[in-house]
Amino acid sequence: xxxxxxxxxxxxxxxxxxxxxxxxxxxxxxxxxxxxxxxxxxxxxxxxxxxxxxxxxxxxxxxxxxxxxxxxxxxxxxxxxxxxxxxxxxxxxxxxxxxxxxxxxxxxxxxxxxxxxxxxxxxxxxxxxxxxxxxxxxxxxxxxxxxxxxxxxxxxxxxxxxxxxxxxxxxxxxxxxxxxxxxxxxxxxxxxxxxxxxxxxxxxxxxxxxxxxxxxxxxxxxxxxxxxxxxxxxxxxxxxxxxxxxxxxxxxxxxxxxxxxxxxxxxxxxxxxxxxxxxxxxxxxxxxxxxxxxxxxxxxxxxxxxxxx
DNA sequence: AAGACTGTCAACCGCAGTGAG
DNA sequence: TCTCACTGCGGTTGACAGTCT
Numbered sequence: 001x002x003x004x005x006x007x008x009x010x011x012x013x014x015x016x017x018x019x020x021x022x023x024x025x026x027x028x029x030x031x032x033x034x035x036x037x038x039x040x041x042x043x044x045x046x047x048x049x050x051x052x053x054x055x056x057x058x059x060x061x062x063x064x065x066x067x068x069x070x071x072x073x074x075x076x077x078x079x080x081x082x083x084x085x086x087x088x089x090x091x092x093x094x095x096x097x098x099x100x101x102x103x104x105x106x107x108x109x110x111x112x113x114x115x116x117x118x119x120x121x122x123x124x125x126x127x128x129x130x131x132x133x134x135x136x137x138x139x140x141x142x143x144x145x146x147x148x149x150x151x152x153x154x155x156x157x158x159x160x161x162x163x164x165x166x167x168x169x170x171x172x173x174x175x176x177x178x179x180x181x182x183x184x185x186x187x188x189x190x191x192x193x194x195x196x197x198x199x200x201x202x203x204x205x206x207x208x209x210x211x212x213x214x215x216x217x218x219x220x221x222x223x224x225x226x227x228x229x230x231x232x233x234x235x236x237x238x239x240x241x242x243x244x245x246x247x248x249x250x251x252x253x254x255x256x257x258x259x260x261x262x263x264x265x266x267x268x269x270x271x272x273x274x275x276x277x278x279x280x281x282x283x284x285x286x287x288x289x290x291x292x293x294x295x296x297x298x299x300x301x302x303x304x305x306x307x308x309x
Numbered sequence: 310a311a312g313a314c315t316g317t318c319a320a321c322c323g324c325a326g327t328g329a330g
Numbered sequence: 331t332c333t334c335a336c337t338g339c340g341g342t343t344g345a346c347a348g349t350c351t
Contacts, residue, residue: 022319044336061320098341107339112318
């Protein structure tokens, strides 16, 4: 925690000493009273009108992260933990978006929780999975080991398999499945390594989510830029320009599966998709892109069977 | 008991996006 | 079109608390 300190700032041409550091109960009370009676507005004005020697930015942060009446305080529930893990596997470090799906929780809170607790837990779980005797990665079979980013190094939770000329979709999906720390159906956080009955993986690494794929001029290779972190669950979220690809794990053995590929071209919204009865269900009306997928999967085993549901 | 180490979390910083003038 | 203020976001810092040695 920072000690309160004063800083001389030029605020509206007036030399005003702005306080920094921890908020005192008196400051909290001033801000709370002002916000409850006047509501949200320009934070610079709020800071001034509430009689606080704080910058607007500091007031905003204090209100959002601590004073807001609708904040849910206390430890994260197991359900919340699982949701955070799941959402992070989809959204990456987009804490505000994750927080938006957890009522009463702030992005700062979730970020802290992730960095202090969940990241370590996931790393441990992933290491255990890789070191597991049952892991194919330790087997001396002929399956080439996918190249992966380290969990910490990549800043992401799950292994990232990069596109390489000889990447093997079978090995990749198998790897993701075995390395997955989460069950697709479990409702409780688990550190065991169940193999999900349905494996969904996101072909795009999280760091590319802000750079939606350019779908102009034909579909892009869905693994372009790397096979990304897995979406371990029975639903997911597609942002604009993202393709989704789902493979039913139980069919990996003979490389025949119920597959779908779609992309979301709506810049204003995310698409939820889910799996049910081996079919992909898409809400909000994403645009299917089977031709592109099939075309772009041509370098891969042709025994994969894609069907429109 | 005390110092070292580690975890937690509030708050700051810098950057990017946006809108008004 | 440009500038500037404001807002929101993610990364980082640093103080305190708890645990370990």
